[in-house]
Amino acid sequence: MSQSYNRGLIEDFSRWREFSAGMWAWIFHKFTGWVLVGYLFTHIAVLSTALSGAAAYTNTIQALESLLVVRILEVGLLAVAVFHILNGLRLLFVDLGVGLEAQDKSFYASLILTGVIVVASVPTFLSGVSI
Amino acid sequence: MSTQVPEAVEEESATETASAGKQKRDAKKRERAERVQEQREAEAAEKARSADDTFHLKVFRYDPEVPEKQEPRFDDFHVPYKQGMTVLDALMWARDHYDSSLTFRHSCRQAICGSDALFVNGSQRLGCKTQLSDLSEPIRVEPLPHADVVKDLVVDMEHFYDQMESVEPYFQTNSLPDGELDEQRQTRENREKVKMSTRCIWCSACMSSCNIAAGDNEYLGPAAINKAYRFAMDEREGEDMKQRRLEILEQEHGVWRCQTQFSCTEVCPKDIPLTEHIQELKREAIKNNLKFW
Numbered sequence: 001m002s003q004s005y006n007r008g009l010i011e012d013f014s015r016w017r018e019f020s021a022g023m024w025a026w027i028f029h030k031f032t033g034w035v036l037v038g039y040l041f042t043h044i045a046v047l048s049t050a051l052s053g054a055a056a057y058t059n060t061i062q063a064l065e066s067l068l069v070v071r072i073l074e075v076g077l078l079a080v081a082v083f084h085i086l087n088g089l090r091l092l093f094v095d096l097g098v099g100l101e102a103q104d105k106s107f108y109a110s111l112i113l114t115g116v117i118v119v120a121s122v123p124t125f126l127s128g129v130s131i
Numbered sequence: 132m133s134t135q136v137p138e139a140v141e142e143e144s145a146t147e148t149a150s151a152g153k154q155k156r157d158a159k160k161r162e163r164a165e166r167v168q169e170q171r172e173a174e175a176a177e178k179a180r181s182a183d184d185t186f187h188l189k190v191f192r193y194d195p196e197v198p199e200k201q202e203p204r205f206d207d208f209h210v211p212y213k214q215g216m217t218v219l220d221a222l223m224w225a226r227d228h229y230d231s232s233l234t235f236r237h238s239c240r241q242a243i244c245g246s247d248a249l250f251v252n253g254s255q256r257l258g259c260k261t262q263l264s265d266l267s268e269p270i271r272v273e274p275l276p277h278a279d280v281v282k283d284l285v286v287d288m289e290h291f292y293d294q295m296e297s298v299e300p301y302f303q304t305n306s307l308p309d310g311e312l313d314e315q316r317q318t319r320e321n322r323e324k325v326k327m328s329t330r331c332i333w334c335s336a337c338m339s340s341c342n343i344a345a346g347d348n349e350y351l352g353p354a355a356i357n358k359a360y361r362f363a364m365d366e367r368e369g370e371d372m373k374q375r376r377l378e379i380l381e382q383e384h385g386v387w388r389c390q391t392q393f394s395c396t397e398v399c400p401k402d403i404p405l406t407e408h409i410q411e412l413k414r415e416a417i418k419n420n421l422k423f424w
Contacts, residue, residue, distance in 0.1 A: 018253035022393030023342070094391045097414065100407045103393055 021104035025087055032084040039077055068129055075125050079118040086110035175228035176209070184212040187269040188221055190233065194282050203280075205271070206230070212263060218272060219247050219258035222284075235284035242400055245332030248339070249284055250275055255336035255398040275339035291335045294352050298359040298379055306369045321366045328361040328408055330401040337395035337405055349384040353395035353405040356386055360408040363415070374419070381416040389413070 019027070046064070050057040064070045090106045093099055099106065179185045188208045194200035208225040210216075219237055226233040236246040240259045247258040250273040252266050263270065278286035308315060337353035338344050344352045351359075362368055363376040380386050386409055395405040 020394065020397055022391065022397070026342075026390055026392045091391065094406075095410060095413070097407060097410050100396075100404065100410070103391075103406075 021107045025090070025103075025107040025110075028083060029087050029091070032080040032087075035077075035080045036084060039080075066129065068126075071125050071129050075118060075122060078121055078125070079114060082117050083110060083114040086113055172229055178228070179209040179211050185209045186212050186216075186221060186263050188218075188225065189269045189271045190222070190225070190284070191271075191273040191280075192233075192283055193280050194232070194234075196282075206233075207269070216263045217259050218249065218251055218256070218261045218263060218266075218270065221263055221270075222258060222272065232283075234282045243332060245334035248275055248334035248336040248400070249273065250339070255340045257334060257336070257400040260400050275335060277339050277341075277345040278335070286335075288335055290348070291333075291338050291352070291354070294338070294350075294355040295333060295358060298351060298355045298376070300355075300358040300362070302362060302365070302368065303372055304368045305371055306367075315367050317365070317367055321364075325361050325364050327403050328357050328364070330403055331357055331361075332401060334400060336398045336400060340394040340398040342392060342394065343388050343390055347384060347388055350388040351380070351385055353389075353399075353409065356380065356389070356409050356412060357403055357405050360412055363412065377412075377416055377419050380412055381419070386412045386416060 046060060047057075049060045087107070087110050090103070090110055093106070094103060186209070188210060189205045190208060191203065192200065192206045193203040208221075208229055210221040210224045213220075217240075219235075219240060222233065222235055223237070226235075235249070235258070237258065238244040238246050242257050242260040245257075248255060249258045250256075250271075251258070251261055252271055255275060258272075272284065274280045274284045274286045278288070278290075281287050304315070331354055333354065335354065337357075341350075341353055344350045359376055359380055363373050363380070368376075389406070389409045391406055391410070393406050396403075396407070399405055
């Protein structure tokens with residue numbers, strides 16, 4: 001063997017089309033986890049406005065909630081959180097060695113359940129917002 | 132159709148000692164060889180055309196030793212279909228009829244030797260265990276991902292074997308039976324527990340499918356952990372041996388690297404529940420270290 005061919009990163013990244021259920025579950029779980037970490041910082045920032053008085057906090061919340069973008073982002077946040085919770089339960093069962101043969105089905109189930117919950121939440125999140 | 136790169140005409144003028152007669156003979160020989168090759172390929176193509184059913188294979192080619200083949204590429208082969216034909220059969224037909232330089236490993240052809248794990252249509256499979264009729268055309272045949280390609284479909288397996296060796300994949304025990312000729316009996320229940328893990332054929336399909344193993348070269352990988360499971364769960368090895376095995380497995384790059392993506396379990400040609408075994412060893416490792424006093 002005089003030399004060998006390393007197929008490199010590009011080829012690895014193009015493999016997403018070949019991923020199966022467990023792989024997607026892993027990627028979504030990582031992604032939603034990072035989104036939740038990011039949200040935590042904005043969450044703390046908004047709550048911290050209460051330090052400068054009750055009125056400042058109320059004003060910030062009201063200003064934010066009057067924006068359509070924020071309402072839509074809240075729906076997204078719910079989707080991310082619900083999937084992370086459901087897939088977290090799935091991973092708990094995987095760690096306990098329960099139902100490993102149904103791991104793909106439980107992933108699909110958590111996806112569908114997430115979708116249902118998110119769709120059901122839309123009226124609540126978008127009520128009373130002016131465009 | 133020909134995938135043969137024409138032989139580079141050697142700088143024969145440099146070898147001044149070669150007589151004009153010899154040069155002529157060599158040229159003639161080469162010409163004849165080329166003609167034979169062309170004829171063979173034409174015959175094969177004809178056979179493929181006249182067959183009732185042919186399969187179209189796209190095969191990864193790469194040869195570091197021939198300058199014209201150093202750029203990786205895909206070659207097309209049309210192979211006449213016979214009932215029961217596997218990917219390995221098709222590759223062998225292509226090698227025998229189109230291009231004798233097509234390189235791939237194979238030996239037993241019955242999913243026991245584990246030498247023909249390939250990346251077929253986006254999934255790690257054994258060439259000899261994959262029916263052409265189950266695949267959609269064109270069938271893409273590539274060497275195993277996440278491994279260096281040595282030539283065509285042959286990858287460097289050295290790292291995989293190193294990982295396998297590192298878990299001491301052999302039976303060891305401190306508690307020998309009394310009599311010299313006594314057998315070391317295993318209970319039926321215990322045999323049943325390790326049964327699936329004994330089926331590993333060291334084909335490296337799982338290791339190639341594992342995203343963690345791809346990013347972390349020190350990770351033992353599914354196959355090695357499965358091998359460790361086979362012996363750690365074997366009751367005949369005794370407690371201190373199990374302790375030793377767990378110490379290997381619970382290291383930073385051992386069982387804890389597994390992120391339960393289930394890729395290995397899905398590609399394993401012997402249907403070993405690899406993720407289940409890894410998870411069980413994780414629990415064993417915790418039980419081993421958790422003390423409530």
